[in-house]
Structures are given as structure tokens and as C-alpha cells.
Amino acid sequence: MNKARSYDAIPTAWGTLARSGAVYILLAAISTAFLLPLAWMLSVSLQDIRGVFAQPFVWIPSHLHWENYADVSELIPLGRYFLNTVLVTVPVLLGTLFSSSLVAYGFSRIRFRGRSALFALCLSTMMLPGQVTMIPLYILFSRLGWIDTLWPLIVPSFFGSPFYIFLLRQFFLTIPREYDEAARLDGAGKFRIYWSIILPMARPALITVALFSFIGTWNDFFTPLIYINSPENATLTLGLNMLKSQIVGTGMTQWHLLMAAACMVMIPNIILFTLGQKYIVKGIAMGGVR
Amino acid sequence: MTRSALTFRQSLDGYAFISPWLIGFLVFTAGPMIASFVISLHSWSMLSPPSWVGLENYQSIITEDPLFPISLWNTGFYVALSVPLTIAVGLALAILLHNKLPGMSFFRTMVFLPSIMNIIAVSVLWLWIFNPEFGLLNSFLRWGGIDGPLWLQSETWAKPSLVVMSLWGVGGTTIIFLAALQGIPPELHEAAELDGAGPARRFFHITIPMISPAIFFSSIMGVIGSFQVFAQVFVMTGGAQSGSEGGPNNATLFLVLYLYKKAFQEFRMGYASALAWILFFIILAFTVLQTRLSKSRVYYESHR
Numbered sequence: 001m002n003k004a005r006s007y008d009a010i011p012t013a014w015g016t017l018a019r020s021g022a023v024y025i026l027l028a029a030i031s032t033a034f035l036l037p038l039a040w041m042l043s044v045s046l047q048d049i050r051g052v053f054a055q056p057f058v059w060i061p062s063h064l065h066w067e068n069y070a071d072v073s074e075l076i077p078l079g080r081y082f083l084n085t086v087l088v089t090v091p092v093l094l095g096t097l098f099s100s101s102l103v104a105y106g107f108s109r110i111r112f113r114g115r116s117a118l119f120a121l122c123l124s125t126m127m128l129p130g131q132v133t134m135i136p137l138y139i140l141f142s143r144l145g146w147i148d149t150l151w152p153l154i155v156p157s158f159f160g161s162p163f164y165i166f167l168l169r170q171f172f173l174t175i176p177r178e179y180d181e182a183a184r185l186d187g188a189g190k191f192r193i194y195w196s197i198i199l200p201m202a203r204p205a206l207i208t209v210a211l212f213s214f215i216g217t218w219n220d221f222f223t224p225l226i227y228i229n230s231p232e233n234a235t236l237t238l239g240l241n242m243l244k245s246q247i248v249g250t251g252m253t254q255w256h257l258l259m260a261a262a263c264m265v266m267i268p269n270i271i272l273f274t275l276g277q278k279y280i281v282k283g284i285a286m287g288g289v290r
Numbered sequence: 291m292t293r294s295a296l297t298f299r300q301s302l303d304g305y306a307f308i309s310p311w312l313i314g315f316l317v318f319t320a321g322p323m324i325a326s327f328v329i330s331l332h333s334w335s336m337l338s339p340p341s342w343v344g345l346e347n348y349q350s351i352i353t354e355d356p357l358f359p360i361s362l363w364n365t366g367f368y369v370a371l372s373v374p375l376t377i378a379v380g381l382a383l384a385i386l387l388h389n390k391l392p393g394m395s396f397f398r399t400m401v402f403l404p405s406i407m408n409i410i411a412v413s414v415l416w417l418w419i420f421n422p423e424f425g426l427l428n429s430f431l432r433w434g435g436i437d438g439p440l441w442l443q444s445e446t447w448a449k450p451s452l453v454v455m456s457l458w459g460v461g462g463t464t465i466i467f468l469a470a471l472q473g474i475p476p477e478l479h480e481a482a483e484l485d486g487a488g489p490a491r492r493f494f495h496i497t498i499p500m501i502s503p504a505i506f507f508s509s510i511m512g513v514i515g516s517f518q519v520f521a522q523v524f525v526m527t528g529g530a531q532s533g534s535e536g537g538p539n540n541a542t543l544f545l546v547l548y549l550y551k552k553a554f555q556e557f558r559m560g561y562a563s564a565l566a567w568i569l570f571f572i573i574l575a576f577t578v579l580q581t582r583l584s585k586s587r588v589y590y591e592s593h594r
Binding site: 024031041055107121138156160165219236237244258261262272284 | 308329386387389461470517518524570573
């Protein structure tokens with residue numbers, strides 16, 4: 001123990017430098033390892049079929065086959081899938097933002113009987129595996145005639161989502177109540193306070209929820225897999241899986257096209273990540289450190 | 291009188307605001323939960339009317355079905371490997387990224403990026419990475435003189451392959467730990483250092499206890515999430531349109547994949563519902579267990 005102390009207690013300039021150097025080398029190696037699969041995906045997507053199976057693999061082909069990205073559309077209606085995904089994602093985003101913030105306002109700003117018990121119930125539903133309610137919901141939506149439509153993917157988002165309710169409530173609790181009081185003295189009702197005081201002040205938290213909700217919906221596979229049957233109603237994840245089955249399942253080898261499609265499906269994620277990393281990080285940190 | 295009238299009014303307002311969730315809870319959670327339990331007591335193909343079988347579904351799952359223990363073992367194996375590894379790797383990365391050096395945000399971005407990627411695109415990508423002949427992984431191993439395994443096509447390596455892939459998405463957990471590390475007041479470390487505590491001692495007696503809520507949260511969410519692992523398994527090894535196959539010799543037949551096949555390929559809705567309830571109770575048991583363990587842990591630490 002004394003030894004440990006003596007090492008630690010004499011921070012020489014050289015020691016600090018060596019330590020920083022080691023950290024940088026380690027982090028550079030790790031970052032490369034994390035980035036390599038994506039770089040490889042991009043590389044494969046720009047090869048021709050011979051390049052895909054070339055041994056050894058040539059990372060930067062002499063000719064970049066950008067036409068692969070256009071050729072994907074000959075195999076699957078990618079534009080259609082994209083449109084379907086947007087048609088789901090946009091309403092889900094609006095529904096989630098409105099309903100979850102409304103509920104979070106109720107749970108954070110209004111005292112009512114049974115509030116803490118109901119909030120605990122709300123949080124506890126996060127633990128429930130979706131498979132428990134899956135079959136009755138399937139039956140419910142099929143009775144409504146919603147099988148093979150986008151409705152089952154959209155409608156539930158208008159009823160609040162526990163995790164987002166939790167995140168928004170946490171944020172609302174940090175907004176000083178003096179603002180509510182001032183607005184109340186000016187004659188504002190509860191909905192008005194929610195709409196014109198709390199929501200504008202909660203912008204960062206709303207952006208976080210919007211990003212989470214967008215990424216979650218964009219990446220969702222299970223729900224469309226269950227409810228969508230016909231190819232023309234498929235979302236991107238479903239379409240990409242169909243393309244995969246088409247290529248792998250039938251013994252075709254157009255992995256460059258599959259990688260090009262995967263790259264395209266990832267582009268919105270990368271754009272959103274670049275624009276909103278700060279908010280996503282904040283949200284994850286808020287959810288994880290209670 | 292007026293006071294109680296006021297609280298009544300307040301309560302009404304409160305319920306009005308939470309009504310979206312309350313209605314959603316009744317229609318999309320509570321109601322279906324009851325229905326699911328009732329369905330689990332029936333034999334039902336959705337084509338003919340359901341017939342009452344009592345607890346028979348549960349009984350045959352537990353005592354007769356040869357595939358259930360396999361799927362349970364596979365899922366348990368995956369959870370037992372991926373959750374602790376995710377936490378260990380996530381923590382190690384967070385500690386590295388916690389260094390106050392220029393350029394850390396760049397490295398943080400690199401580690402974090404894969405974790406928000408589209409899971410199907412990621413699965414397709416890794417399906418090719420794991421290709422024994424042309425994949426990135428074995429190419430590298432061959433470069434280092436190692437003859438790599440068959441990965442997803444091998445009964446032994448199929449599950450570890452999925453764990454490796456899940457570690458690529460460790461970024462979310464890393465971010466949680468990083469935020470927790472940043473929340474530790476530096477004075478704690480300084481005071482301990484003055485008292486002669488070395489790095490290892492400070493790590494186990496300050497860092498770990500201080501971030502224990504984050505570790506607890508990540509392990510709970512990790513267990514819940516990995517018990518339900520589905521999309522990547524479906525795409526990579528189990529998506530065969532016919533048959534009940536889940537990877538080589540059912541090595542990646544996970545609980546949710548098995549459940550999905552029972553429900554939407556064999557249309558045995560009662561059986562699948564019973565499977566869902568069993569899954570739920572397993573997850574519940576683990577969550578209760580983890581909460582118990584963590585409570586005694588936290589108590590212990592705070593009373594030292």
C-alpha cells in the first residue's frame with residue numbers, strides 16, 4: 001500500500017506524459033476497432049462482386065462502384081420503404097412528444113390522489129416484456145382491421161411512453177415553480193402553464209425525447225415484423241431483412257448490394273447522431289443516473 | 291369543505307393530464323395482460339374457437355417440450371455472458387474516456403456511434419463480418435496466423451458471436467458510466483489521496499460505490515433487454531421462413547425467437563402466451579433478486 005502511494009504521490013512531468021501517451025494509444029486502438037466494421041461496410045458497398053470475394057480483400061477498390069446504391073432499388077423498393085418509415089416515424093414523434101410531456105406535467109406539477117402509486121405503476125410497466133401483451137394486442141388490432149397497415153405502429157405512441165414520461169418529469173422538476181406561480185397570478189390555467197411555460201423551458205429534454213423516439217422507431221423491427229405482411233407496406237428494417245433473405249436465402253452473393261442498402265438505412269442514424277449527440281448523451285445519462 | 295372541493299378539482303386536473311397514459315395503460319397493457327393470461331389457459335390457433343386446457347400449456351412447456359429447456363439455456367448463456375461483459379467493458383471504456391485530455395469527445399463519439407445504429411443494418415453487417423471465409427473477423431485472424439472458427443455457423447461459437455456483436459454496442463452503457471464518473475466530486479478523491487489511499491483503493495472504495503447506482507441500473511436494464519434479444523438473432527441465424535430452426539443445432543434458439551415461432555409461424559397462441567408469462571416471471575425474478583442484492587450492497591457501503 002505504501003508502494004502504491006509513493007508511485008501516486010510523485011507525479012513527474014514525464015510520468016504524466018507517458019500516462020497520457022498510453023491513454024491516447026489505447027483509445028486510438030479502441031476507436032479504430034469500433035469504427036472498422038463501419039469502414040468495412042462502406043468498402044464492401046463500393047466493390048463489384050469480384051471485389052467482395054477478393055482474397056486478400058482490397059479496402060479501397062481501384063474503381064468505386066457508387067452505382068451499387070442505385071442498383072439496390074432494382075431489388076427492393078427502397079424509396080417506398082423509406083416513405084413508409086417516415087409515415088410512421090413522424091406521427092410517432094409528435095404523438096410521443098405531446099402525450100408523454102402532458103403526462104409528465106401531470107405527474108410533476110399537480111398533486112392528486114394516488115399520484116405516487118400511479119407513477120410507480122407507470123415506471124414498473126417498463127419492466128414488462130412486450131411479448132406478454134403481444135398476442136392480445138395482435139388480436140385487438142386485427143379486430144380493428146389494422147393488420148398490414150401502419151396504424152399499430154403509430155397509435156400506441158399517442159398514449160405516453162413510461163421512459164419518456166420519466167425523463168420529462170425529471171426535467172420538469174428542475175424548473176422552478178415560481179414560473180408557474182407567476183403565470184397563475186396572470187390568470188393562466190394549468191394547460192396554458194404546461195403549453196406556454198413548461199414546454200418552451202423544457203426544450204432540451206423534448207429534443208432528447210424526440211431523438212430517442214425517432215431512433216427507436218426508425219430501428220424498430222419487432223412491431224412491423226408482426227403487423228406488416230405485404231412488401232409494399234414494409235418499413236426500412238423489414239425491407240432490409242427481406243433483401244437479406246432474398247440474397248442470403250437464395251444463395252445469391254450480392255453482398256455489395258446488401259451492404260449498400262445497410263449503409264443507406266444507417267445514414268439517418270448517423271445524421272441525427274451528429275446533430276444531436278449532446279442531447280442523446282444527456283438523456284442517457286439522465287436515465288441511467290437516478 | 292372548500293379544501294376538499296379543491297383537492298377533488300386538483301385530482302380531476304391531475305387525472306386529465308395523465309389520462310393519455312392511464313387510458314393507454316388500461317387498453318395496451320393491463321387489459322392485454324389479463325387477456326394474455328386467459329389465452330394462456332386455452333389451446334387456440336385463431337382459426338377455430340379457443341378450447342380451455344387449464345394449466346396444460348405451462349405443464350407441457352416445463353415438463354415435455356424439448357425445445358424450451360434449450361431456448362432457456364441459450365438465453366441464460368447469452369445473458370450471463372453479455373450483461374457482465376457489457377458492464378465491465380463499458381466501465382473500462384468510461385474510465386479511459388474520463389481522462390481530462392484534449393480530444394476525448396472524439397473518442398467518445400467513436401465508441402458511442404455504433405450503439406445507436408439500426409439493429410437490422412448492424413445484423414446484416416455482422417452477418418458478413420462473421421462469414422468464415424470472406425468476413426472481416428477471420429480475415430484478420432488469418433492475417434495473424436490463426437484459423438478462425440465458423441462463428442455463427444458453429445454450435446459452439448454462435449452465441450459468443452452474438453455477444454461479441456452486442457459488445458460493439460456498448461457505447462450506451464459507457465455513456466451512463468461516464469456521466470456517473472463525472473458526477474463524483476473530485477474532493478472525495480483528493481481527500482482519500484491525502485489520507486494515503488492508492489489508485490486501487492480509491493477505485494474500490496470511492497469510484498465503485500459512487501457509481502453503484504449506474505451499475506445497478508445498467509445491470510437491471512441489461513438483464514431485461516438481453517432476455518428479450520430477438521432482432522439480431524432473427525436476422526442472423528433464426529429467420530428461416532420454415533421450420534423451428536434457431537441457428538446450428540438450435541444453438542441460437544432464444545426464448546423470444548421460440549415464442550415468436552410458436553405464435554406467428556405455428557399459430558399456437560395459448561402456448562405462446564404461456565411462454566410469454568414464463569419469460570415475464572423469469573425477468574421479474576431476476577429484477578427482484580438484483581434489487582435485493584443491490585440494496586444490501588448500498589446499505590453496506592453507506593454504513594462503512
